[in-house]
């Protein structure tokens with residue numbers, strides 16, 4: 154894959170040039186204002202650079218339009234193009250290599266175009282000396298990070314999410330963490346219908362010597378919350394799987410969330426497709442869920458879904474689960490930890506310092522036009 158940057162006075166002009174040059178299928182990887190907002194730069198990815206240059210109508214047009222007979226005429230022609238912002242560069246420099254690496258990485262993780270644009274544009278703005286640092290800075294800028302507190306919170310923490318997402322294991326992990334830190338925990342499960350729902354959690358709470366209560370409906374949940382309030386340091390509520398696309402399921406869950414002083418946390422599994430993850434997260438965001446806890450980081454290899462879910466729902470990342478073991482099973486999600494998921498080795502060579510360039514496209518590189 155190769156990258157090409159296009160400059161124009163306006164975004165629509167730049168997009169038109171990209172379309173004319175690379176066709177409708179070009180992947181826009183970054184857009185940014187340059188020259189104090191007087192111009193825009195659009196970076197697009199193409200499969201084969203050679204093809205695009207050969208077929209590029211602007212390239213031909215520019216060559217024909219110029220046809221300069223003398224060096225002076227050539228230079229005047231170049232300046233004319235510069236004034237018209239129609240030049241473009243390929244990305245051969247250090248910055249280009251970093252953009253290319255980040256773009257390839259993001260595409261391998263099946264990140265959708267608009268999310269990719271946000272990340273690369275932001276990474277470009279913060280500087281691109283080092284891919285890991287650039288990605289970390291972009292994540293930090295774009296998404297919210299609110300890890301679970303290691304201290305008890307005044308709100309009961311309720312784990313919600315689709316069936317099998319990892320809610321019960323996450324409840325056990327949370328409870329274990331508090332108990333190991335010396336706090337008293339009360340655990341409630343509303344998953345009383347499904348066979349084995351209570352037993353699964355009971356096995357953990359028994360080991361932790363924590364109180365486990367069953368709530369078959371909202372009244373029972375309210376009663377347990379009232380009784381536990383003040384007698385334990387932290388209340389954790391495990392719920393049964395809810396279908397984010399089923400109105401009745403979501404209404405039922407909304408009622409449970411409204412039973413008391415509760416913070417619902419979405420448990421969402423990694424490795425899902427970006428659209429699916431985003432829709433799931435958006436459904437729960439409508440119920441007022443503000444944080445998500447990704448699970449199964451250890452058995453997923455595509456994390457585009459999680460990033461898309463954060464972008465589309467506006468939810469913050471809380472902790473993540475990356476092991477089926479209960480002890481030490483939750484890790485705070487940070488921008489750097491997210492970057493590790495995308496660029497695991499951190500061995501991405503530090504490239505030479507970022508090449509700053511003007512909107513005119515004069516970079517001393519392979520400027521065509």
Ligand SMILES: Nc1nc2c(ncn2[C@@H]2O[C@H](COP(=O)(O)OP(=O)(O)OP(=O)(O)O)[C@@H](O)[C@H]2O)c(=O)[nH]1
Pocket residue numbers: 314315316317318319320321322323344392393394395420448449450451452474475476477
């Ligand atoms: N490897 C791994 N397995 C996990 C992780 N989180 C959950 N699991 C496994 O995924 C399966 C489902 O986890 P549960 O906690 O039962 O999921 P749930 O959301 O409570 O499921 P329902 O109550 O049926 O909706 C179990 O086998 C867990 O051990 C994780 O982070 N890593």
Ligand SMILES: [Mg+2]
Pocket residue numbers: 320321322344350391392393394
């Ligand atoms: Mg469960």
